[in-house]
Amino acid sequence: MAKKLIYALGVLTLLIGLWGFYDRLVFGEQHVNYGSAVVWGLWVAMYFFFGGVAVGSFLVASLDYLFEIKAFEGYGKPALWTSLVTLAAAMASIGLDLGHMERIWKAFVQFNPHSGIIEDVWGYTIFGVLALIALILALQGQKGTTLKIVMVLGFIAALYVAGAPGKLLGNNATRPYWHMALLPLQFLFMALTSGAAMMLLVQAFLSPKEPAPLATLVLRVALIVLLILSAYSTWAFFSQSLYGNIPSLIASVKQLTSGQYAGLFWGLEIGLGTLLPLVLLFVPDLTKNKLAGGLIGLCVLVGNAVARYLIVVPGLNVSVLKNIETAHIGRGLTLSYSPSTIEWAVVSGLVGIILLALALGTDYLPLYKKEA
């Protein structure tokens, strides 16, 4: 029943997405709402989010194949598959955001080694290749030294790319909201959180097996710790600027605490994505129910996605030069941004692809077959 729901949701969201993909590929970036002031919007936020889920899922797989924790036996293959699928969605999201995605090969051949984007591109590529090799080896039933070496390398790559988006944004010294040493760490915590949450979701809605009680307990405790760490890093991140109280430095943070994004921040990121799951995770009977666990995972993922959006957009919608936004009128020169329907449609399509790929993987790949 749950899997049918995933299939239905996947088809529906993908159908909406097809319109978005068509529009983006045929009309270019004419119908997007990001511009020359807010240069990155929903698609970049979703790139960070899906990339974080991919990394987090890989780290869950490492509990099985690298650290060989008994409780997580059998979690490796579904986690690796989830990692690859969400990584593909992340790459599609950022690819569609590029003005000339057909030139991405230049990032491998004619690259600038000082660029944070290059570190992301290479990091995710190496990570993706290692995750793919690990999955192939795991599907072949190999659990020997080769898989272990791949998992070690993948683990290092995963840790690196988990924080890399924070470094990419933090490089921009002219954007005070991002230019914080804590940002890569915050991205790391969020990636780990989203990986654990995604596993709760997968085992609730897709896994044909009953979840292992010990693994569920570990995931639950891990999620509690990670949610607290994420919330703490958010507080630390904000407090640095808020306590300094320099108006130009706190403009972005204030948009979240009491400005235009207060609803999203307090309602979705903190309320739905952090506090509610924390409360529910402390109710033991509730998390024994796998559906309830899945819904908790869903809440965390929604909060996590909103958190990425609230890092990307408020960092950009503040003026770098007084009155520049009113000096010339034209497309994309405004500081206000909300995603266009095409942007939402593309994200819907990516979610659809993830849901369908996860469901199809469950049905047609030996993800839950026990290794010899």
Add this chain to the structure above:
Amino acid sequence: MSQETTGLLEKYASEVFAGLVAPALEGMEISAAPADDLLAKEDVLVRMERELKRALEKPASERRWVMVIDLRKCIGCHACTVACVAENKLPPGVVYRPVLEEEFGTYPNVTMKFLPRPCMQCENSPCTEVCPVNATYHNEEGIVVVDYEQCIGCRACIAACPYGARTFDFGETYTEQLPVIFDGVLIGSKTAAAYEHASQEYGQAWKREGRHESPVGNVRKCHFCLHRIKDGILPACVTTCIGRATFFGDANDPDSLVSELISKPNVIRLKEELGTEPRVYYIV
């Protein structure tokens, strides 16, 4: 209307202007300007053109192009913005040289401040550092340029620029929406479209056709009109400035006008504390 008045207007303006203005001056006493007035001196444009040609005789790496903007003279007419748009055929949303405006005080003590903002052509440019594919870089004269065929359109350089000097080409045009009369014939759109798609930036003809052809999907920025400079012509914003508030030249030439101007203590650069070393100076 006296013969003398018409003659004077024709001398200092133009025949058309004289014909338009002279009737309004009927009966007014007008005499010739003092011999040492500004028009009797050499126009700064003439001097800058001469210095530009002198600089072009040197190897490119020995030139240091700078722009100096006298904020005391800027009247906020936006002629430079418009000239730049026309020269580079900039589409909607792409602007290289906006003029920032700020109002001070309360009535009756009110004043306006205008700040033309071209690309600062920073020597330590944050935008070039973040480009993943080296599509934006300093050319041999030190001007920050964009290779449209190399740019992947990631817009990281826009986010990195402390001066907001870069904009993205989303593929829009001014002429696309021109009204249809009947039988599918568009009023004047052919002529207008041909004009709009005739950019000569970087000395190359950019057709800018379709939704995906560069510079559509690229980041664009002020390049001090390099295509004009190489032919010994000053940037469009300089020649169009009605108040002669914008100066351009080679700062490595000690006898140039810009060298004289930037040696004064009343010269500032924007966000100097960042250490980006802009090549645009403001006289305040």
